[in-house]
Amino acid sequence: MKRVDDFRLRFGKQELVPIVIGGMGVDISTADLALEAARLGGIGHISDAMVKTVADRRFNTKFVKEKLKLYKYNVENPDKSAVQFDLGQLAEATRLHVGKTMEAKRGPGMIFVNCMEKLTMNAPRETLRVRLATALDAGVDGITLAAGLHLGSFALIEDHPRFRDAKLGIIVSSLRALQLFLRKSARTNRLPDFVVVEGPLAGGHLGFGMDWAQYDLATIVAEIHAWLVAEKLDIPLIPAGGIFTGSDAVSFLENGAAAVQVATRFTVARECGLPEKVQQEYFKASEDKIVVNQISPTGYPMRMLTSSPAIGSGIRPNCEAYGYLLDANGSCAYVQAYNREVAAHPGARRVSVMDKTCLCTHMRNFDCWTCGHYTYRLKDTSRKLEDGNYEILSAEHIFKDYQFSTDNKIALPD
């Protein structure tokens, strides 16, 4: 019986343990978590989602306060189109977050940054270019292009000196999306170094519609694998979404995958950014408390716990401080939904908004409890303590359990 450790992910001459901890935005996949993955010989992700907030938290900078001060006059205005990001400050925050993480890296693994195209930031191209280029400047080992088709993302950085040396990859949920990306990026004469194939059981946003349950990760991976072989394209495939045990991972590795990307198991790691109170919610969740809904203003379905405080919350939009989901016209589906409810309830001190959520604020406050489908199995990965809570695990314990387990077993903490 094989185990994950019998396989290696190869990037040129470099060999890695084929375990990738996926990016979990807004600082759920912390630098500490990514650093552990790298120390243990795998790949860890940090995320650049709401990077100014993350930098303020990590380095005591005042990026958010300064932006709010600049746009305070607009807080009561239902029109948010005036709220822009200062590209210099965006670069500075990215340089701090990524650069300090890379400085702290030890061990044979790698650290990538997860970069979501759906963070359109009221100037999609300009802000994305700064985020990608600055992460490369700051020495990141690689970038995973996420949450979007990224048809123009390679072109945005093709003049960067590290464009051909950093590992660049993309997350897709279908062969069609991959084909489109390759066709649109062909002009840059550079293939992705890896492709993460994310299925419908993943956490965060899904690359499927509300018919997600009709899709199956193994089938999509097999289809993409067969097409790559037929086209003689040698690009490592990294399945993600619902790979809960080392044995689940082995079955993908035996069927042509180069590595696996996992996340949900690490939401209950000590190094993970979720507050411990929230981690206990994840441990205790039952299957019927995990839903896929459409409250994310991005337009993508998102999986989360039904007890997430974000659901139904009608807080005033915080675009003056954050504003990461403002589209190219300065609009966000939550701002529209909120304005509609305010207009429908004149004089009300509070409104409830059911159809959309202020994702910036709620992700920033760890109040949108996004999670993978198998979150209800987390209770089987730890010990229940006398007070009814579960023991928080170390990232090393979870990583090594994936790496060495056989027979679908999950090792409990000592």
Ligand SMILES: Cc1cc2nc3c(=O)[nH]c(=O)nc-3n(C[C@H](O)[C@H](O)[C@H](O)COP(=O)(O)O)c2cc1C
């Ligand atoms: C709490 C949480 C937050 C996530 N946030 C992001 C994100 O910001 N960007 C992204 O590309 N994927 C995100 N994901 C998806 C993961 O990176 C990963 O691909 C997927 O969840 C793997 O499936 P698993 O959770 O079943 O192991 C998130 C997943 C979780 C559980």
